[in-house]
Amino acid sequence: MFIRPRTSVDITQIPHVMRVNDWVIAANLLEQWFNNPANDNIPPDTTTVKMDDWVLQFRRVRRVYEQMLSQKIWLNDKAQIVVVKMLQQQGKLTDTETEFGDFTKPVPLINDDYIQYRTVGSIWDPTDDLFASLGRLTLRIAIKGVVKPIATGHAxxxxxxxxxxxxxxxxxxxxxxxxWNMNNNYGGKNFFRGSKVRNADFREWSKQHNRGGNYLVFSDLKTIKLKGDGDVFETTI
Structure with a gap:
């Protein structure tokens, strides 16, 4: 049975267009998707995206990142509730001083205990490598420190x-x-310059070729040591 394509674009050529436009990370991630088997059980990518060398090079990400630090979002009321619940579940609220957090673990495992996040990205962002690869992403914070018993609970x-x-x-x-336009290597938001591509085009390709596997993308972990004994709050638990 002949299946009429949704788009006139050969979507397998999009990584080439991305590379011509110097969107290298986007091209690498998309090629991974094309090469993956067609299922949702693909291991996360933890090596392609780097915080210092790539993510934080984009001003819109850097702006949110710096707001997270200046606002100390790991210490706000919502974060404190999450931290106390996490430490309870880990059995860390005891009558002895106890360390928590392990940044030697793979980032997907550290992600199980993140305490706060902020979202970056919108449809109004410029067409660049970040927009072409991740679009909207989340910056997440995990923590490491010490719990000390005090008379009223724990610090x-x-x-x-x-x-x-x-x-x-x-x-x-x-x-x-x-x-997208393969003839002039255009990819962007100008409908006069190319043919529209949708998510459905990739799903259709996946169905026909039994390839195209969805996966999670984690950057490496950027660690920041806080001054002195760090930031402290108390709980009556």
């Missing part, structure tokens, strides 16, 4: 931060993915 000393980015690389939903 929780946050001594080190671990900050990383997380995103899902998939083609779920009805997202519009811009306009």
């Amino acid at each position: 929780i000393f946050i001594q080190e931060l671990g900050i990383y980015s997380r995103d899902s690389f998939d083609f779920k939903g009805s997202q519009h993915l811009g306009y």
Whole structure:
């Protein structure tokens, strides 16, 4: 049975267009998707995206990152509730001084205990490598420190931060993915310059070729040691 394509674009050529435009990370991630088997059980990518060398080089990410630090979001009321619950579940609220947090673990495991996050990205962002690869991403914070018993409960000393980015690389939903032209290597938002590509085009390709596997993308972990004994708050638990 002949299946009429949704788009006139050969989507397998998009990584080439991305490389011509110097969107190297986007091209690498998309090629991974094409090469993956067609399922949702693909291991996360933890090596392609780097915080210092790539993520934080984009001003819109750097702006949110610096706000997270200046606002100390690991110490706000919501974060304190999450931290106390996490330490309870880990059995760290005892009658002896106890360390928590392990930044030697792989980032996907550290992600199980992140305490706060901020989202970066919108449809108004410039068409660049970040927009083409991740679009909207989250910056997440995990913590490391010490719990000390006190007369009224526990004092929780946050001594080190671990900050990383997380995103899902998939083609779920009805997202519009811009306009692409293989003849002039254009990829962007100008509908006069290319043909529209949608998430559905990738799902259709996946169905026909039994390839195209969705996966999570984690950056490496950027660690920050806080001054002195760190930031502290108390809980009556």
